[in-house]
């Protein structure tokens with residue numbers, strides 16, 4: 001790339017003084033990096049120039065482009081920040097400083113000297129920088145994009161790691177900032193290295209079908225354009241490109257073949273204003289039959305990243321599906337450039353509001369997370385709360401509360417205020433009472449019903465019940481319990497464990513042994529951890545029961561012959577695609593443990609526990625594959641007794657929960673006396689985690705007093 005390529009990409013109206021700044025920055029970078037080479041053999045300044053060019057394409061202001069040219073000088077050359085400040089002023093110096101700080105390795109603590117820790121620490125810095133000055137992150141994204149474009153020159157073992165990091169962090173980050181063009185290119189480039197075979201497969205199929213597809217699309221586009229012209233609508237109609245990675249994701253999500261995904265034709269219609277969008281929708285629906293359930297109004301209810309458009313799908317003339325997006329030029333700009341669209345306009349325009357909203361939202365994400373001491377915890381929280389899809393719900397006053405998908409009224413309450421969360425007892429959504437496990441949807445108006453005093457329930461932390469989704473809410477709930485005095489916490493922790501053990505019908509245990517098993521020197525420490533909500537009673541009880549069952553299994557043969565039994569020395573592993581498998585000796589996984597497969601050289605796959613250090617710190621993570629325990633496990637009959645105040649539909653609710661957990665009921669009897677119903681059920685259980693979960697879920701059903709394991713006779 002030549003300097004002229006960059007200067008040609010600058011807006012023609014750019015004042016000559018700013019143009020001169022950019023040219024000067026190029027000269028400074030070239031001189032500073034003189035003699036340095038990229039892995040490709042190119043002079044290093046090529047990287048700086050390319051980064052600046054990407055920023056210019058996003059229409060970033062001059063200071064950002066200048067900083068893009070200089071972004072590696074302080075890190076990699078003799079130039080200092082003061083030199084930059086003297087030549088280019090404070091603003092540029094601050095931007096370069098921000099980027100440099102992201103790149104510098106963090107202080108390395110004694111025990112934390114693992115690649116993973118360094119990696120998470122630098123990610124944490126990226127997130128924090130994002131709230132300070134989002135322009136720094138845009139430079140970082142441009143830097144990453146050029147590094148991805150030139151990744152073929154890098155050593156293969158580095159390629160996979162960088163690509164995975166890009167796919168997991170930087171592409172979602174670009175998506176979160178709404179910069180669609182960066183996001184899809186980062187995804188496609190990474191996918192090429194993380195799954196080279198799949199990439200090649202899809203790419204070659206695209207090439208094979210391309211000519212055909214382009215012909216059909218040209219046809220459809222001109223048809224739509226003519227149809228709109230007869231209604232005197234001036235519209236920009238175009239086919240929508242498909243990206244390799246998005247095709248791949250769709251194939252996985254909908255479990256369909258390439259043809260089915262690729263066959264879907266999509267057009268984008270851009271019209272001058274919002275009312276025209278709806279008018280065009282009417283015209284399209286009149287011409288072709290709309291497919292029910294495919295219409296989405298993201299104009300009235302914007303998507304999580306502020307995306308706006310009308311989406312619909314219709315049956316086209318040839319009987320195949322045609323997807324249609326309708327939007328205004330402003331919505332289009334915002335969809336393509338996201339947060340970067342802000343700099344394309346003069347201050348004070350409407351786009352400024354959208355920018356302010358995004359910035360405010362980014363800051364709100366950071367404010368409480370800064371307190372998280374542990375870099376790993378911070379990054380996890382960010383990944384969970386930032387990169388997953390979001391729902392936006394409203395308070396009765398119309399304030400927006402931003403939550404992860406799957407969030408419940410409890411999450412909502414904690415996001416409004418800690419004291420609202422602590423006292424949350426119920427909720428109304430759109431005026432109707434809902435249960436606390438209700439999953440909020442975008443647009444829901446939520447009113448939290450609170451008690452005058454009192455605190456959260458420990459059940460809220462039980463992962464089986466799905467009552468809390470956001471990291472923030474669970475953090476706040478744990479804080480509540482931790483604030484009580486130690487004695488009280490210990491007493492409560494003991495009660496929790498006793499209740500769980502009773503529920504699972506475990507009788508023979510000593511707290512000393514249980515505590516030691518989990519690494520607590522004294523039972524009190526175990527109780528404290530339980531009482532403070534750091535661990536959940538179910539986890540403990542399930543492990544205790546597991547041991548009991550293992551001991552039992554040694555003594556006796558199972559009484560029933562469950563379906564799909566395998567010999568006990570064979571374990572069905574799903575996901576290994578016919579590879580020979582064996583269980584790792586280092587961590588000895590047992591059914592129920594979270595596991596991961598490791599492709600060995602010539603000996604098939606070894607199955608490790610997911611928390612096994614040999615896996616966590618492995619240098620070739622690309623050899624890990626996703627596996628799970630198969631269905632064909634040994635099952636045990638477990639007698640369960642449920643007591644409840646009788647009501648209509650109770651039986652159906654219980655069976656639904658049991659069926660949802662894929663548990664077979666071997667027998668069932670019900671007796672009702674004085675309006676108390678007692679169910680005696682024999683369940684075929686393969687895994688104690690499932691037993692613990694199904695009992696907890698049944699206990700949550702309305703009217704149920706207790707659900708527990710019992711010993712018949």
Ligand code: MN
Nearest residue numbers: 047071072143
């Ligand atoms: Mn760089």
